[in-house]
Amino acid sequence: MTGLIKDSIPTGGQPMVRAEGVHKSFGLAHILKGIDLVVNPREVFCLIGPSGSGKSTFLRCINHLEKISAGRLYVDGSLVGYRQSGDKLYELKEKEVAAQRRDIGMVFQRFNLFPHMTALENVTEAPVQVKGETKAAARERARQLLDRVGLGDKVGHYPAQLSGGQQQRVAIARALAMQPKLMLFDEPTSALDPELVGEVLDVMRDLAEDGMTMIVVTHEMGFAREVGDSLVFMDDGVVVESGHPRDVLGNPQHERTRSFLSKVL
Numbered sequence: 371m372t373g374l375i376k377d378s379i380p381t382g383g384q385p386m387v388r389a390e391g392v393h394k395s396f397g398l399a400h401i402l403k404g405i406d407l408v409v410n411p412r413e414v415f416c417l418i419g420p421s422g423s424g425k426s427t428f429l430r431c432i433n434h435l436e437k438i439s440a441g442r443l444y445v446d447g448s449l450v451g452y453r454q455s456g457d458k459l460y461e462l463k464e465k466e467v468a469a470q471r472r473d474i475g476m477v478f479q480r481f482n483l484f485p486h487m488t489a490l491e492n493v494t495e496a497p498v499q500v501k502g503e504t505k506a507a508a509r510e511r512a513r514q515l516l517d518r519v520g521l522g523d524k525v526g527h528y529p530a531q532l533s534g535g536q537q538q539r540v541a542i543a544r545a546l547a548m549q550p551k552l553m554l555f556d557e558p559t560s561a562l563d564p565e566l567v568g569e570v571l572d573v574m575r576d577l578a579e580d581g582m583t584m585i586v587v588t589h590e591m592g593f594a595r596e597v598g599d600s601l602v603f604m605d606d607g608v609v610v611e612s613g614h615p616r617d618v619l620g621n622p623q624h625e626r627t628r629s630f631l632s633k634v635l
Contacts, residue, residue, distance in 0.1 A: 383411075384446070384447045385408045385409060385410055385411075385444070386409050386410060386411045386413070386445065386446055386551070386552055386583045387407075387408070387409035387415075387432060387443075387444065387445055387552065387583075387585065388407075388408050388409075388442075388443070388444040389405045389406055389407050389408075389428075389441065389442075389443050389444075390406060390441055390442040390443075390444075391404050391405075391406060391440065391441035391442070392404070392405040392406075392428070392431065392438050392440070392441035392442070392443055393405075393438065393439045393440040393441055394424070394427055394428075394431060394436060394438055394439050395439045400607060401424050401427050401607050402424045402427060402428055402431070402438075402439075402607045403424075403606070403607035403608050404441070404608065405424075405428055405441070405607075405608070405609060406609070407602060407609060407612070409583065409585060409600070410583075410599075411583050412581045412582075412583055413583055413584075413599045413600060414578045414583075414584045414586065414597050414598050414599050414600075415583075415584065415585045415586070415598070415599065415600045415601075415602070416585075416586050416587075416588055416593075416594040416598040416600070416601045416602070416615060417429070417585065417586065417587045417588070417601075417602050417604060418587075418588065418589070418591070418594065418601065418602070418603050418604070418630075419603055419604035419605050419610075419630065420605060420630060423604045423605045423606060423607065424604055424606075424607040425587045425604050426556050426557070426587055428604075429476075429554050429556050429585060429587055430556075431443060431450075432445065432450065432474065432552075432554060432585070433450070433470070433471050433474045433476060433554065434450055434451035434467050434470065434471070435476075437451060437461070438451075445470070445473070445474065445552060446473070446551060446552075448470065450470065451467055451470070468500075472500060472501065472548055472550075473548075473550050473551050473552065474550055474551075474552045474553075474554060475545030475546060475548060475550035475552070475553045475554065476545060476553075476554040476555075476556070477538070477541050477542055477545055477553070477554070477555045477556065477558045478541070478556050478558075479556055479557045479558065479560050479561050480561055481529070481534070481537040481538050481540070481541045481561075482541065483529040483537055483540060483541060483544075484529075485528065485529050485530060486528075487528070488525065488526050488527060488528055489516060489521060489524050489525050489526070489527055489528075489529075489532070489540045489543075490509065490512050490513065490516065490525040490526065492529075492540055492544050493512035493515060493516060493540065493543045493544045493547050494508040494509050494512045494547070495544075496544065496547060496548055497511070497512075497547050497548060500548070501548065508547070511547060512525075512543070512547055513525060515543040515546050515547055516540070516543050518543070518576075519539040519540075519542055519543050519573045520539065520569065520573070521536060521539055521540060521543070524536060524540075533566060534561060534562045534563060534566055535562055535563075535566030535567070535569045535570055536569075538558055538559070538561075538562065538570045539569065539570060539573055542558075542570070542573055542574075542577075546577075551583065552583050552584075552585070553577065553582055553583065553584045553585075554584075554585050555574065555584060555585070555586040555587065555588070556587050557587050557588060557589065558570055558574070558586075558588075559571065559588070559590060560589065567590070571590060571593050574586070574593070574597070575593075575596075575597055578597050586598070589634065591619060591631075591634060591635055594615045594619065595615050595616055595619050598615040599614070599615075600612065600613070600614065600615070601613065601614070601615040601618045601619070603618060603622075603624075603626075603627045603630065605626055605630070610624050610626050610627055611623060611624045611626075611627045619631065619635070
């Protein structure tokens, strides 16, 4: 994907993502209970755990789709969603938050494509509307990206004419069209029929090889083992265990991790 991924992806220095004591509550429900973790540039960082453990909530906090209740979250050295003055935090205006989100691509379980737009139009829309790119330039990159995810022959197809795997690949191309420095994947294969999972994971493998920093909430343990650089097992809003995926999956140290993996592997 040379030339299609942002040229300014950092290669060292500060972390791409840093979470410090991140808490999130919805009313009386305490979902995240002090998350501390670091994601380095060019790293594929996998989050696993049972449903309701807080994985997706944490992912949504990274681009301020959910506001954290306490702690600090940084992306590429910048505080997410807030500015700090002295000891106080002040929430950024929506326009400022939107500017931060431009550098963070997100792919959801459901594809969220515009049903009335073709694949090409879905991928072209944000660069034109959000970044002010010319339609010609945005279309050219969209064609390259769709070709890169194996859909060069589907540019004129509408979502209803595509399989679930194809729709998810369009969604990935759409996120990449904004030239993000960080990609968030929230269980991107969970809504797919089993035979379509591989085609989406192949695209994600290619992204990893090209150096894209990725945080992936997944139940695909094979992908985590093969492609991941780091893995965190979360349960009940806390990090239970972390390390290299092959170490955590092959020789878990915590009883809760062993119990979870015995059911999913």
